[in-house]
Amino acid sequence: MSFFKLRAGLEARATAGLLLALSAFGQDGRGLFQKQCSVCHGDGRGTERGPNLANNRKVRGLSVAQLRAVIRDGVPSRGMPAFPLPTAELDALTALVRSFSAPAAESAVSGDRAGGERFFFGKGGCANCHMVRGRGKAAGPDLSAVGREMTFGEIEDAVKRPAAKIRAGYQMASLRLRDGSSVRGFLRNESRYNVQVQDLNGRFHLHAMEEVLEVRREAGSAMPACSGAECGDVLAYLSSLEGVRVGEKGPELVGEGGPKAKVGDWPSYHGYVSGNRHSLLTQITPANVKDLVLKWVFPVNHNVLEVTPVVMDGVMYVTGPNQVFALDARAGRTLWHYQRPMSGESRGDPAKGTNRGVAVLGDRVFLVTDNAHLLALHRVTGQLLWETAITEGVEDKRNMGNTAAPLVVNDLVVAGISGGDMGMRGFLDAYKASTGERVWRFWTVPKPGEPLSETWKGTALAEFGGGAATWMTGTFDPETNTVFWGTGNPFPAMDGDQRKGDNLYSDSVLALDAATGKLKWYYQFTPHDLYDWDGGQTPLLVNRMYRGRERKLLLQANRNGFFYVFDRTNGELLLAEKFVDRLNWATGIGKDGRPVMAPGLEPTHDGTKVCPNVLGAANWPSVALNPDTGWFYVQAREACGIYRKPPSWNGRDIPLEPGQMVLRALNIETGKRMWEVPQVGPADSWGGVLSTGGVIFFGEDSGALGAVDAKTGKDLWHLQTNASAALGDGHSWRSSPMTFMAGGKQYVAFAAGPNVLCFGLP
Numbered sequence: 001m002s003f004f005k006l007r008a009g010l011e012a013r014a015t016a017g018l019l020l021a022l023s024a025f026g027q028d029g030r031g032l033f034q035k036q037c038s039v040c041h042g043d044g045r046g047t048e049r050g051p052n053l054a055n056n057r058k059v060r061g062l063s064v065a066q067l068r069a070v071i072r073d074g075v076p077s078r079g080m081p082a083f084p085l086p087t088a089e090l091d092a093l094t095a096l097v098r099s100f101s102a103p104a105a106e107s108a109v110s111g112d113r114a115g116g117e118r119f120f121f122g123k124g125g126c127a128n129c130h131m132v133r134g135r136g137k138a139a140g141p142d143l144s145a146v147g148r149e150m151t152f153g154e155i156e157d158a159v160k161r162p163a164a165k166i167r168a169g170y171q172m173a174s175l176r177l178r179d180g181s182s183v184r185g186f187l188r189n190e191s192r193y194n195v196q197v198q199d200l201n202g203r204f205h206l207h208a209m210e211e212v213l214e215v216r217r218e219a220g221s222a223m224p225a226c227s228g229a230e231c232g233d234v235l236a237y238l239s240s241l242e243g244v245r246v247g248e249k250g251p252e253l254v255g256e257g258g259p260k261a262k263v264g265d266w267p268s269y270h271g272y273v274s275g276n277r278h279s280l281l282t283q284i285t286p287a288n289v290k291d292l293v294l295k296w297v298f299p300v301n302h303n304v305l306e307v308t309p310v311v312m313d314g315v316m317y318v319t320g321p322n323q324v325f326a327l328d329a330r331a332g333r334t335l336w337h338y339q340r341p342m343s344g345e346s347r348g349d350p351a352k353g354t355n356r357g358v359a360v361l362g363d364r365v366f367l368v369t370d371n372a373h374l375l376a377l378h379r380v381t382g383q384l385l386w387e388t389a390i391t392e393g394v395e396d397k398r399n400m401g402n403t404a405a406p407l408v409v410n411d412l413v414v415a416g417i418s419g420g421d422m423g424m425r426g427f428l429d430a431y432k433a434s435t436g437e438r439v440w441r442f443w444t445v446p447k448p449g450e451p452l453s454e455t456w457k458g459t460a461l462a463e464f465g466g467g468a469a470t471w472m473t474g475t476f477d478p479e480t481n482t483v484f485w486g487t488g489n490p491f492p493a494m495d496g497d498q499r500k501g502d503n504l505y506s507d508s509v510l511a512l513d514a515a516t517g518k519l520k521w522y523y524q525f526t527p528h529d530l531y532d533w534d535g536g537q538t539p540l541l542v543n544r545m546y547r548g549r550e551r552k553l554l555l556q557a558n559r560n561g562f563f564y565v566f567d568r569t570n571g572e573l574l575l576a577e578k579f580v581d582r583l584n585w586a587t588g589i590g591k592d593g594r595p596v597m598a599p600g601l602e603p604t605h606d607g608t609k610v611c612p613n614v615l616g617a618a619n620w621p622s623v624a625l626n627p628d629t630g631w632f633y634v635q636a637r638e639a640c641g642i643y644r645k646p647p648s649w650n651g652r653d654i655p656l657e658p659g660q661m662v663l664r665a666l667n668i669e670t671g672k673r674m675w676e677v678p679q680v681g682p683a684d685s686w687g688g689v690l691s692t693g694g695v696i697f698f699g700e701d702s703g704a705l706g707a708v709d710a711k712t713g714k715d716l717w718h719l720q721t722n723a724s725a726a727l728g729d730g731h732s733w734r735s736s737p738m739t740f741m742a743g744g745k746q747y748v749a750f751a752a753g754p755n756v757l758c759f760g761l762p
Helices: 003-024 026-036 064-073 087-100 113-121 152-160 230-239 460-464
Strands: 171-177 182-190 194-199 204-208 212-217 293-299 310-312 315-320 323-328 333-339 359-361 364-368 373-378 384-389 407-409 412-415 427-432 438-443 475-477 482-486 508-513 519-524 540-546 549-557 562-567 572-578 586-589 595-597 608-610 624-626 631-638 641-643 660-667 673-678 689-692 695-699 704-709 715-720 738-742 745-752 755-760
Touching: 026 087, 064 087, 113 230, 152 230, 171 194, 171 204, 182 204, 182 212, 182 333, 194 333, 310 359, 310 738, 323 364, 359 407, 364 412, 373 412, 407 475, 427 482, 475 540, 540 624, 549 631, 572 586, 624 689, 631 689, 631 695, 660 695, 689 738, 689 745, 695 745
Parallel strands: none
Antiparallel strands: 171 182, 171 212, 182 194, 194 204, 293 755, 310 315, 315 323, 323 333, 359 364, 364 373, 373 384, 407 412, 412 427, 427 438, 475 482, 482 508, 508 519, 540 549, 549 562, 562 572, 586 595, 608 641, 624 631, 631 660, 660 673, 689 695, 695 704, 704 715, 738 745, 745 755
């Protein structure tokens, strides 16, 4: 059969399907569509004014309720108006549009599904290339949800006529490289400047075109056409595949799988599980940092990103709202993209689409969604392997969501929960990386009547849950097998009348046994917090000589304005010194480890001036310790606020008393400031620091990415990204820089506004 005859046949089948759908819903459905929709969508297959709705994956991926909402509310950003139709007409139109792209799983398909499954994993050899729910091989497209993602006609064409329409990213090709080697696999992406190939073992080969002698594309499809009696059974089996259900146990890991982290990778949110954003890479130095140039820009459809990219084996993973992109880290080109709609269940930052990144272990990439579902995606295909609702077993799920990157701890994935500013009961969970089964849970707040509830005198626990969310990524010490995690503020935040006492374990750092989640020790930074100074700041772990003794240390610059140093093996407090000048709520930290409170500074209905302000002297932006200088680097905020009791709520800025961001280098043995870099701006930015090669990169308050000498603080280089709060909501720094090695060269990357930017030396 010629290509033109085959194409004509496919178009005829599509037209017949549309006519059948239109007739099935009667004259009212046809009339509504023709009256309301045809001016843009024609007969359903689209025009230059509107997209094709037939066999449309985006349409097919929407639930009936979501599709109904799109028709009712429109998509103003895309030029689609709202259609506020009567309920009956809206329902009929929704059903009609959905029928254009009805998935195979909703169709009546004949054949023996069980027989098709046996053939798929047996003599048919399909599983030698394709994976279904973790079984098989991740070379070709994952088919776990193909019955939900494609119509029956699309599946039939792909199985019986695979060469007719090769799926984007899966054309076979061979590369001949200048170093004498060659590679054969799928062309996942290419341009005149670079090419991305995935071999048949699931490894990505990412090359600049100057490294390539020849790209030889192969005709046809790598998949043979299905023929014979078994085809009907295979179609029935594939049509039944609807993906992974929430809470369904995932597949066990087969072997170790996936690349191992090596020097030059950035394998987790902090770069290292210790939380220290100091890289051992040394190509970028104080002498050459001035030569950095922009290598690529990758936009994400979101107004402000908070992600820190993760890089493993040359592949970068970046996130937006409920989505992950896998990129060629050197070129910024897409390898795969996973996305799901926002849930509509969350509030606060999760509802805004805030997401700070992923964790990676073996062949799995872990993401937490806005409604606190932990997902495991396959590293090669981006397909969902398992999904767990973190809130499972929680009595009151209101206000709960998630924004943070999870943390890989041995063979577990640890993830927290957000929502403490709206009332909830905090906890921290650990899940098996292989299957998604929960291994342990640690509650950060007791129930009324439980141990520690005596530290909550009043109604706050019963009415609001207590708070103490675990909303920021913690750290891990493999030497002692201990997870360290900060907890959030108590709730209600500014009013302590309903929660007299210390309110444990709010505003604390927790040391938990990684295997069991049992508490080893804790420290509460701000007992009975009245200022919203949660303890989520990074608990940075480092081993070094400290006051003449080799120590395992934990360092934290807390939101309350004090810099702390602990012996992390037992929680012994070694140092507590203020690192900001504007601090009036306490005169110091006593020998018992508790703050020495200044009198008369509780929030009132009229307002009380307290320093630091509600944003804190430090917050979630990243910190680092350079082992050569031995100094701790932090973005400090010098600012005071007027704190009011609810219902007036939080600490407003003080007129004519602007705040200031200051990058500081602290001596960890004394707390002394070794140097500082004052900044000009609104003191409402959230750019952290990176240490590498004797250079400190930081998100400067005006919106520039700056670089200074780690020893002197001398300015070395900057680039203005205009990620500044002075430009209005949605423009402030919301991420911290990272660095990685790819193709033998060091790069620095970060998110500014809706873009990920990557820099390297010429």
